[in-house]
Amino acid sequence: MFLGGFTTDDLIQYAIRTIVFLLIIPIHESAHALMAKWLGDDTAEKKGRISLNPIVHLDIAGLILMLFLGLGWAKPVPVNFSNLKKNRRASYALISAAGPLSNLISAFLCALVYEVLICTRAGQETLNTSFDSFAEMMRSEHNILCAVLMLLIYSVYINVALAMFNLIPLPPLDGFNLVRAFLPVNADRWIYEHQRQLSTAFFVLLMLAANIPEISRPFDRAVNSVNLLIWQSVEWIEPLMIK
Numbered sequence: 001m002f003l004g005g006f007t008t009d010d011l012i013q014y015a016i017r018t019i020v021f022l023l024i025i026p027i028h029e030s031a032h033a034l035m036a037k038w039l040g041d042d043t044a045e046k047k048g049r050i051s052l053n054p055i056v057h058l059d060i061a062g063l064i065l066m067l068f069l070g071l072g073w074a075k076p077v078p079v080n081f082s083n084l085k086k087n088r089r090a091s092y093a094l095i096s097a098a099g100p101l102s103n104l105i106s107a108f109l110c111a112l113v114y115e116v117l118i119c120t121r122a123g124q125e126t127l128n129t130s131f132d133s134f135a136e137m138m139r140s141e142h143n144i145l146c147a148v149l150m151l152l153i154y155s156v157y158i159n160v161a162l163a164m165f166n167l168i169p170l171p172p173l174d175g176f177n178l179v180r181a182f183l184p185v186n187a188d189r190w191i192y193e194h195q196r197q198l199s200t201a202f203f204v205l206l207m208l209a210a211n212i213p214e215i216s217r218p219f220d221r222a223v224n225s226v227n228l229l230i231w232q233s234v235e236w237i238e239p240l241m242i243k
Contacts, residue, residue: 016150016151016154017154017158018066018067019151020151020154020155020158021066021072021158022054023054023155024103024106024155024158024159024162025054025057025058025074026051026052026053026054026056026057027052027102027103027106028074028099028100028102028103028162028166029049029057029074029075029077029099030049030050030051030052030102031098031099031101031102032044032049032077032095032096032098032099032174033045033049033050033077034050034098035094035095035098036077036079036084036095037050039084039085039086039091039094039095040083040084040085040086040091041079041080041081041083041084042083043078043079043080043083044077044078044079047078049077049078057074057075058074058075059072059073059074059075062074062075065206071161071162071165073166073172073173076172077095079092079095089180089181089188090181092177092180092181093177093178093181093182095177096174096175096177096178096181097174097178099163099166099174100162100163100164100166100167100174101163103159103160103162103163103166104159104160104163104226104230106155106159107155107156107157107159107160107163107227107230108230108233108234110152110155110156110159111152111156111230111231111233111234112234112237113152114149114152114153114156114234115234115235115237115238116237116241117145117148117149117152118149118238119237119238119241119242122142122145123145123149124242125141125142126140126142126145126146126149137150156227156230156231157223157227160223160226160227160230161223163226164219164222164223164226165219168202168219170198170199170201170202170205171195171198171199171202172199172202173202176191176198180192
């Protein structure tokens with residue numbers, strides 16, 4: 001047992017979650033920047049936001065929340081509306097949707113790789129071995145494969161959770177900009193003028209959700225449902241490879 005009540009397993013899980021978050025964030029933010037570029041605005045590209053380097057995307061508040069609550073966000077991708085070639089509001093909605101969509105695609109690909117790996121001989125041996133702890137797993141014969149499989153499992157879940165989290169229609173999340181794209185101009189203007197108050201309400205809701213299960217339960221159910229769909233979509237691989 002470590003100081004603060006952390007076990008070795010807790011620290012391993014914490015490290016895996018942090019690694020996965022740092023791998024996911026650059027993909028999510030680069031997807032926003034790439035979509036903006038395809039729609040005519042290269043502002044984000046010029047600022048170096050099409051990058052797999054997590055440092056250029058990190059937001060301090062979002063990182064702190066990720067470390068303590070398991071979910072966070074990065075710096076918003078800059079968009080110059082005047083550069084967008086088509087309908088500006090529709091284009092911004094597409095830019096906003098690109099991030100969560102990249103997470104869902106990443107989740108599917110991670111699940112796909114996981115299914116392929118467990119079909120190997122080493123993968124089957126790992127699945128048929130019971131471990132009492134993460135520490136014991138890391139001392140096993142196939143410890144590297146175990147670590148990769150754990151990273152993939154966490155990647156699927158965190159990608160799905162991040163996608164669903166970002167679709168919440170409150171600033172500074174992507175869902176906020178998606179909703180704005182379909183609102184009347186007057187409503188959009190009101191939201192723009194009250195972003196600070198809405199952001200404060202979001203932080204309050206986030207803190208309450210962390211401590212009141214009744215608030216977080218609908219979100220958890222949504223994440224678990226999508227997570228299940230992702231895994232079900234790759235179930236065909238194992239019977240195909242193992243005959």
